[in-house]
Amino acid sequence: MQAEHNLGEHAKWKQIQENTFTRWANEHLKTVGSSIDNLETDLSDGLRLIQLVEVLSQKQLPSHCQDPKFRSQKMDNVSIALTFLMNEGIKIVNIDSTDIVDGRLKLILGLVWTLILHYSISMPVWEGDEEKPPAEVTLTPKQRLLAWIQFKIPYMSITNFTRDWTTGKPIGALVDACAPGLCPDWDLWHPENSVQNATEAMELADAWLDVHQLIKPEELVDPNVDEQSVMTYLAQYPNCKLKDGAPLRPKTDPNSIPIVVPITPMPEPVIVPAEVYPGTESYPAELYPEIESTPAEVDPGYEIVPAEVHPGDEIVPAEVHPGDEIFPAEVHDDILPAESYPGPRPNGLMDGEPAIVLIDAFERIDPNHRTAIGKLYDLYDSSYLITGRALPDAQRFAINFVLENNDVALHINPRFDQQCVVRNSQVRGSWVREERQSTLPFLFRRGEYFAIQVLVTQSCYLISFNGHHMEPFVHRMSYAKVRYLEVAGHAEDIRIHRSEVHSYPKQFIDGMPEPYIPLDLHSTNYNNDIEVEPLNEGDSFLFSGEIDPKCEVFEISFIYPNAAYRDFPFHLKSLFKKNQFVMNSKINNEWSRNAVSNRTPFRKGERFTIQVLITIDFYLIAINGRHFTKFAHRIPFQGGSLLRVQGGIHDVKMHRTRVLDYPQSTLQRQIL
Known part of the structure; x- marks a missing residue:
């Protein structure tokens, strides 16, 4: 059982920090049946440090001593973990294996904070993120988390992670913004009841959003609270997920101050900018340069997040996806009349009416x-x-x-x-x-x-x-x-x-009206990829089906009919084991960099729809009837004429339609 440590000679905020960091580590270690009771001593043999790094990175570290008894064995274990982190691009400053083996608590807390910054704040893809590669994101981890919170609760004046949380009302607002109706009466709370307010909100978040109480309510509302502890706790919210059966309810007093309740979609993955495809001349769109994001003048009245310099950690690009075995099928190529993006509502007609x-x-x-x-x-x-x-x-x-x-x-x-x-x-x-x-x-x-x-x-x-x-x-x-x-x-x-x-x-499709293309996922012949008409701007592909209860992965790919190999202008994959939604392209038979969302929008055993709309700049992707993300063209889509669907899904059907009304491409088509 985790112990609460009193550091005595250290300030109160230091006590809060050690306890928070210990709880954070244990939330990750419990997935492998391990835990830490004392940060000062329990990492000294390197075993639990290696376990923690493996859980965070989802990678296996090199072989190491499983039963270290001698100081040299412990130092070797710790060195393996630190070397791995440095190879991942994480800056490890002023700490080496002797500091951890000898239990130098201040330096150990600094190491854990570096792990929190990298794996809990810098790396995850959050709702509202700009669609740029992680390496090009200019915000520090602190600025990024603060900007996300301001994005979720713009009606609260939140500019820091200490004094702005003392009433308990901001955490109630954040809980209700993440799950509208879970904490609807936060605006009626009295600021003097700060501990009670924070307790109610944090208990609801713990029970229904899986946001664990890494910090205590009375600590959160303390104006002298440790800033890093508050950031560690709040970093759980961007990827929280509402459980079934949550006690959602309307506001008690309809005459109270109105709450701004945004409709929250799934978070957007980080998107890699378009790249020139060697040897092609058919790509009609220019490749767009990025607009610099350096601060510029702002009109009076715009609130600006104060920039605070924090030693950031370097972020490593996503791993290259190596590709998987193929399960193609035969298909008939039928095309429906034009439809809207991203598809009709449940029970809506899919006839030929104007979009x-x-x-x-x-x-x-x-x-x-x-x-x-x-x-x-x-x-x-x-x-x-x-x-x-x-x-x-x-x-x-x-x-x-x-x-x-x-x-x-x-x-x-x-x-x-x-x-x-x-x-x-x-x-x-x-x-x-x-x-x-x-x-x-x-x-x-x-x-x-x-x-x-x-x-x-x-x-x-x-x-x-x-x-x-x-x-x-x-x-x-x-x-x-x-x-x-x-x-x-x-x-x-x-x-x-x-x-x-x-x-x-359209959120779910229980039955596709004719004509549609049924997809057989059981063929294993590589040469039986589904032949379709070449892709064009305005093409919309609407896939529906049911996810197997034991599904681990399923994929949809648009493919070039290359003679020697088959490149993928667009590939999407849902990985349930890693809880990830991945998009990529394969160029010259090599996978490019993954665009990853660390939350899959699908659930095992349930029906789904995926709509892919091709525009001149992007693939627009809608999941279950809501716009989810976009993926910039890395190679021309015009050459794609094969389709592949594979993985743990069944009863899969596909509608191909033409969407010509979004985006409105020329001024000649204006309605005058």
Whole structure:
């Protein structure tokens, strides 16, 4: 059983830190039937340190002494663990094997903190992350965790990991943001009942989100709490998962201060930028450079997270996936009429009705105006196409989706002076966390016409600029409360075209209407990959099926019909043992770098749908009817004409459709 240590001569925060770090280590060690009682002594023989590193890295360390009795054997074991960490790119500073063998607690705590930073804060892919390779992320671990918390609870003023948590209300808000309805009355709590508030929230998180109490409630609300302990505890929330049967409930007092409750999708994996495919000339799209993410000037009222320098640890790219055995099948190639992205709702028809129906169009001469657009009903997902011309001397203009109380659910702000597009929300009169990074270049030009399309889905806004899809903007407040669309700034000839996408999204498919393609997963002939018509922009592949209760992995791949080998322009895999969703490409018969989400969106024994929509820049992926992520083209999709589905799934069917309405690719197709 884990002991609570009193360090005596050390400050109270040091006691909290050792106990928190011990609990954190034990949460990982319990998966291999081990535990630590005393950090000062229990790592000295190297065995439990090696176990901890193996659990965290999911890799096996070199052979070592299993029964170390002599000091030299213990030092060898510790050296094996430290050498492995350094080879992983983790900076180990001012500590060697003798420090751990001799029980120098301060240095041991520093080592554990390095492991927490790397494996619990830096490496995992979180909801709201920018889709860039980990090595290019510029935030320190502390800034990254703080930015995620501000993303989840923008209506709370959280700028640190100590004094801002003393009332217990912020942890209640965070619990309810991660699982709306689990802790709905946090805004009614009295700040003086801080321990009671934190206890209620943390017990709910422990019971229903698997967020373990690595720190005690009375410690969390202490203004002198150890910052690193609070970060260790809060780092569990980005990847928490709500259990079945949770006691979700509405707010007790409907007249209390409104809570902003974003609809939370699955986290986006880190995406590798597009790369040039050697020897091809058919790729029509330019490869877009990354926009620098260095801080720039911000309009008055924007809240900025103060930059704090923290010695960061280096992050190693994901392992290259070696590929698996193939289970192809024969298929008939039938194509349905055009449909919407990402597919119709449950029980929705999949007939040939138009995907987007024109409702109305507004034209205004005044470049600063607000248009009433009515309620965004749940039964339909609305598409807004805003066209206009940037003034010849334009600096900035903005498009705002405005609530009844004048808050802004979505703010799109092209900035010619900074060559970027800022996305944000305004809550109770205050701007919150900006999103400005993008894998697209700045696509607007002074004096030229533009088209901005916003497709409102249940989980996010899908945005395209002049036909190019960019990073989704996850809902920070209920889109059902949006009532106005506002255009302001250096633009003219503004026109707003509103449409509604019917039967969207489809979460589960119990029966596919004809025609569909049934996929046989039991053939093992490599040459029997499914032949389909060559991939084109606007192609949508909708897969449905059921996951076996004992499934360990399943995969879907689009493949080139190479003579000597078969490259994969796009490959996705769900790994249940590692709880990962992986995307990749195989180029010249070699796997590129994995794009990994450390949470699979699927459950064993349940039905699923996966929709893959091909746009000029990305594959857009929807899981069970919600937009999930995107994957930038690394090699041209046009050459792909084979399909492979394999793994622990059955009753698999595929619909291929054409989607021509998102993103709106040219100004010639505007509705005038």
